[in-house]
Amino acid sequence: MxxxxxxxSKVYDEVGQYLQEAFDSGVISANHRSTAFMQMLEGAIGNLKTKLNVPDDYEVYFVSSATECWEIIAESLISDGSLHIYNGAFGEKWMEYTQKLTGAARSFPFETNEDPKPNAGIMPSANEVICITHNETSNGTALTSEFLNTLRAQSDNIIAVDATSSMAGVILPWESADIWYGSVQKCFGLPAGMGVMIVSPKAVELAIAIGNRSHYNSLLFIRDNFLKFQTPYTPNTLGIYLMGRVMQQVAxxxxxxxxxxxxxxxxxxxxxxxxxxxxxxxxxxxxxxxxxxxxxxxxxxxxxxxxxxxxxxxxxxxxxxxxxxxxxxxxxxxxxxxxxxxxxxxxxxxxx
Incomplete structure (x- = not known):
C-alpha cells in the first residue's frame, strides 16, 4: 500500500534498518538518565540543528506531539493573552484549546484564498503571544516567508508557529519567530509519537519571567532537563534514536x-x-x-x-x-x- x-504518512525506507539497529544497540533499553541515552539525545539534537540549519542559540526539545505544544505554550508563555491568526481547522483548534486554558485567546481568521496582511486589526497588544500556523494541513495553504518577516519587523511580541506539516520539508525563517513546533510523522518521515519544539532565547527569557513550574511539561522543567541532555519524564527513546539516524541520513x-x-x-x-x-x-x-x-x-x-x-x-x-x-x-x-x-x-x- x-x-x-x-x-x-510514509516513513523513510531506511527506518526499518534503523529499528533493527536500535534494538541491537541496546539503547532503547537504556535508562533515560544513563550516559548512553544522554549521548544519543545530544547527537539527535545536533543532527537536527545541523541539517535544518537551526540557529545555534535556539534550543530543541522533544515532546509527545505538536498538540502537547499547545499546552506548553499556553501554560508557560502566555500571561496576558494570545492572538491567533489562522485560516483552517488546525489553527482554529489551537485557538480553541488555548482559550480553554487561558480564557484570553483572540482570533483573527482569514479566508483560504487570502494572503493575510499585517495591519492595525491584526496587530497584537503589548504582551499577547502571536500564534500562527505556517502550513495549514487541513486545506493545503501556507504563509509566506514575507508575511512572517513583516510580522516580525512590525512586532516585538513573542511569535509561536505551528510548522507541523512543513518542518523538515521546506526552509523555515527561524529568526522570524520564537517558538516553532511540529510532529515527526510528516516531513520528518518518522513514525508518529513525538513532537519537536524549537525555542529562541527570547522565548526562554519570557518563560523564566513567568516562572511557571506547576506542570510536568512546564517549559522550564523541560528545559532544565534538556540542558543536561535528559528529559523530564520517560521519553520516546526509540523515536529519539530514529530522529538522530534520519537526520544523519537526509540531505x-x-x-x-x-x-x-x-x-x-x-x-x-x-x-x-x-x-x-x-x-x-x-x-x-x-x-x-x-x-x-x-x-x-x-x-x-x-x-x-x-x-x-x-x-x-x-x-x-x-x-x-x-x-x-x-x-x-x-x-x-x-x-x-x-x-x-x-x-x-x-x-x-x-x-x-
Missing part, C-alpha cells in the same frame, strides 16, 4: 526544500492539466507539502475508493472541506516512483 495521507534542508518545491510545482501543473480542480486557487498561498483537490462529494468518494483498490491511500479532506476534497502529501520520504504511480492512477481515473 502506497500512502499519500498527510500524516501519519541539508536547502537540498530537501529544492526537491519539495520542484515536486510541488509539478503537482500544481499536473492536477489542473488532468481535470482536477485545486482547492487553493490563489497561487501565492498554496502549500508546497500538502496539495488539496476539490470536487463533488460523490466524485471524491469514488476517487479515494478507486485509489484504495489500486493500493493507493489518498488523504481525506478535513474540516469544512472534509467531504468535498482529498489531500496529497508531498513529503520528502515519498519516492519519485510512488509519485509516478499516483499520477498514472489519476490520469487513468480522469479518462473514465
Amino acid at each position: 502506497i500512502t499519500f495521507y498527510p500524516g501519519p 541539508p534542508i536547502k537540498t530537501v526544500a529544492r526537491q519539495t518545491l520542484e515536486r510541488a510545482q509539478d503537482w500544481y501543473s499536473f492536477l489542473p492539466e488532468n481535470g482536477y480542480q485545486l482547492l487553493v486557487e490563489y497561487e501565492a498561498v498554496r502549500s508546497e507539502t500538502v496539495m488539496a483537490v476539490k470536487d463533488t462529494k460523490e466524485r471524491i468518494e469514488a476517487i479515494k475508493k478507486a485509489g484504495l483498490q489500486e493500493g493507493i491511500v489518498l488523504g481525506n479532506g478535513y474540516g469544512e472541506d472534509k467531504e468535498t476534497s482529498f489531500r496529497i502529501a508531498n513529503f520528502p520520504a515519498i519516492s519519485d516512483i510512488e509519485i509516478q504511480t499516483l499520477k498514472d492512477f489519476l490520469v487513468f481515473f480522469s479518462s473514465k
